[in-house]
Amino acid sequence: MMDQSKKNKITSDLLKPIGITKTFHIWMGFLTLSLAVCLYAYMFQLDKGLVVTGLRDYVSWGMYISNFVFFVATSLIGMLISAVLGLSGVKWASPLARIAEIIALAFAAVAGLVIVSDMGHPERLLNVFMYGRLQSPIVWDVTVVTVYVLISALLLYIPLIPDFKICHEKLVDIPKPLRNIYKLLSLNWKGTEDQEKLLKKSVWILSILIIPVALAIHTVTSWLFASTSRVGWDSTIFGPYFVTGAFVSGTAAVIIAMFFYRNSYKLQDYITELHFDKMGKLLVLVSLVYLYFNLNEFMVPGYKMKKFDATHLHALFAGRYAIMFWLVQIVGLILPILFLLFGKMRKPLPMTVIAVAVLLGAWFKRYIIVVPTMEHPYLPIQNVPMNFKFYTPTLIETFVSLAPFILVLMIITILSKVVPIIPIQETIEHHEESK
Amino acid sequence: MLKSNIKLTILFLLAIFSFSKINAQAWDVPADKKAKNSYIKFDENTAKEGEAIYTKNCVSCHGNPGKANNLKTLNPIPPDLGAAKTQALTDGELFYILNTGRGAMPSFKNTLSEEERWKTISYIRSFNKQYVQVVSKTDPTKSKLVKIKLDVDSLTNKIKVAVIANEIKGVVLLKDAEINMFVSRYFGKLQIGKTLRTDSVGCVLFDFPKNLPGDSIGNLEIVINVNDEIYGEIESINKVKIGVPTNKPSLTEKRAIWNVLKLAPWWIIITYTSILLGVGFILLLIIKNLFKIRKLGED
Incomplete structure (x- = not known):
């Protein structure tokens, strides 16, 4: 049995970030203000219609849908870390599971809103539920994203039950209603053997369930594209291509979150250099798999250069999108793989810088998947103004696209102020086992 | 060898010839067609009806008459029909051009009725203040x-x-x-x-x-x-x-991917519903476990 003082130290260390501080006020104030600016831009779009964006008849899925794909992608990390690594008994990942789950929940919950931003008439979202066809990948996507949000919320909540009990007991300074909420959420947790068994079993079931659901959410998102015969989307590997790409952006997001949590919450003892090292290796692994899919996705049609594919691929390789394309592939994928092969690069700071590059690359990769295809239809674009032919996002569109990011940051910030982001109970158990 | 060279030369010349023909600005309208006039008296109403036909069929290339917003990327450039050059043509010439078409301009002989074609011309003429109509004697x-x-x-x-x-x-x-x-x-x-x-x-x-x-x-x-x-x-x-009897069932008669929800393929309905029910069942199980945990902890 571990001594009580060590136990207390873990508890107090991990509970310290909880509670409202001045920094929280400033940070949230900043986020709220930024969100207000973005919402103003959105109100403008709502009033004038999508004409205020760069979207026109040909490119009708621009920055917004790229954003949506990015959000769904990033949310997949919850499944990789808490389910895949958890089920395969990877011990080092368990302190990161909650961070991954928070990121997953925040990104998945906001993804639905991102779709709405692409609608000139957002109230028509109801039409999906009223007139949706089961045959349409859009209906599957709505279903599966909702299910994923539900499961992610449960996977975040259930392991938190013992920690809520600790929060209720230890956080004596917080207002009474808040403490009562902790009590309510702790479901009379006493840590009895029966309760323990039920909790472990529930987490186990959900961890298994979330794997196919997470695969489905991004596979179905890829089918929104791959179920058409358009150049660049007409691909049989789009499902795995999207899923592996999702792990890349999600891993990068977790690394960035780890860095900020570690520094601002003083969690150096809990998110150690070992965790960064392991996450770095994980990022190399998932990036290599993604690189392999990229090779297939571009090399195979590039070798054949079929008439319509050729127009599209030329725009990517040497044309209008060449700079973006090669930056994404080299700076966002190949260089990070090479750098992270070196142990020195897998230290917190350099790796966070690399993760930022990867995450940015991941966002622009979605843009490259969505937009250029729409500029290359099979039937020639005729008799339309110049701005119909090539898509350039407007400032308003950019602001509206920023809003979901701000929302995600807000959700993450609030969640990490009300729940311990490193599982307390699990960490204590872990220490006891390793003794 | 020589033969194929000659063939190539002929092809080449033909190509040049046909190209220059497309590029030719003037229309070669037979005299009798040139003198043809409309049996419809042009007025505000016919011009208005003509405008609707014009907007549907002509505006995409010729632009709005007098606005010079015609599509200048085409070869030959479709002229602005409000311009003096077009207005200098006789009604018969306009009618002939409308009937025959040339290059990228289709013939409207079979897509618009004679009445519709004259009304379109009536609309074009409404941009010419000096225009005086000669009505055809055709009854x-x-x-x-x-x-x-x-x-x-x-x-x-x-x-x-x-x-x-x-x-x-x-x-x-x-x-x-x-x-x-x-x-x-x-x-x-x-x-x-x-x-x-x-x-x-x-x-x-x-x-x-x-x-x-x-x-x-x-x-x-x-x-x-x-x-x-x-x-x-x-x-x-x-x-x-006089045709071959054909009994093709409508493409939306049977259950199909492209059909309405009521006629969705069974495999999609079964797969979707069973997955949804399965996941829902598991989630209910989890919720039940949570209630059990709560019950176990009661004093």
Whole structure:
């Protein structure tokens, strides 16, 4: 049995970030203000219609849908870390599971809103539920994203039950209603053997369930594209291509979150250099798999250069999108793989810088998947103004696209102020086992 | 070797020739066509109706008359029809251009009726303040006297078209009238054979193809279009049992991916519902576990 003082130290260390501080006020104030600016831009779009964006008849899925794909992608990390690594008994990942789950929940919950931003008439979202066809990948996507949000919320909540009990007991300074909420959420947790068994079993079931659901959410998102015969989307590997790409952006997001949590919450003892090292290796692994899919996705049609594919691929390789394309592939994928092969690069700071590059690359990769295809239809674009032919996002569109990011940051910030982001109970158990 | 060189040269010359022909600015309109006038008196109403036709068929290339927003990327450039050069043409010339088309400009002879074509010209003329119309002496009411008769020989698949006019003074056979035969198809009219002219007894004989799919009993909608100097343009639509009986079920009759929700394929309904029910069941199980945990902790 571990001594009580060590136990207390873990508890107090991990509970310290909880509670409202001045920094929280400033940070949230900043986020709220930024969100207000973005919402103003959105109100403008709502009033004038999508004409205020760069979207026109040909490119009708621009920055917004790229954003949506990015959000769904990033949310997949919850499944990789808490389910895949958890089920395969990877011990080092368990302190990161909650961070991954928070990121997953925040990104998945906001993804639905991102779709709405692409609608000139957002109230028509109801039409999906009223007139949706089961045959349409859009209906599957709505279903599966909702299910994923539900499961992610449960996977975040259930392991938190013992920690809520600790929060209720230890956080004596917080207002009474808040403490009562902790009590309510702790479901009379006493840590009895029966309760323990039920909790472990529930987490186990959900961890298994979330794997196919997470695969489905991004596979179905890829089918929104791959179920058409358009150049660049007409691909049989789009499902795995999207899923592996999702792990890349999600891993990068977790690394960035780890860095900020570690520094601002003083969690150096809990998110150690070992965790960064392991996450770095994980990022190399998932990036290599993604690189392999990229090779297939571009090399195979590039070798054949079929008439319509050729127009599209030329725009990517040497044309209008060449700079973006090669930056994404080299700076966002190949260089990070090479750098992270070196142990020195897998230290917190350099790796966070690399993760930022990867995450940015991941966002622009979605843009490259969505937009250029729409500029290359099979039937020639005729008799339309110049701005119909090539898509350039407007400032308003950019602001509206920023809003979901701000929302995600807000959700993450609030969640990490009300729940311990490193599982307390699990960490204590872990220490006891390793003794 | 030499032979193929000659062939190439001829092809080359032909290409240049046809290219220069497209590029030629002036229209070579026969004198009789040039002198043709509209039997419709142009006024505000006809111009207004013409505008609707213009917006549908012409504006995408020619732009709005007088606004110089015509599509300048085409070769030859479709002129702004409000400009002086176009307005200097006679009504007959405009009508001819509209009828024949050239290069990228399609012929509107078979897509717009004569009345519609004249109304379009009326709209174009409304941009010319100096324009004074010369109305044709053709009596539009005369076209109402014309009767078109179809005689189908089902053995040889030939259709004889006879055109007569029931004048008060007696029956007149329409000689040397232009006859076009069309069959209505999904996306427009399919012309059968070439444009023919009636013989001395006002008849023409069309060879009808034997393989045109008709409806379930083989009926086809045959459109006869008559163009006569005196009687004007007359059109008649006839249902004739001359096609191949075809009974294609509608593509939206059976369960299919592309059909409405009610007619979704069973495999999709079963897969989707069972997955949803399965996941829902598991989630309920989890919720039940949470209640159990709560119950176990009660004092």
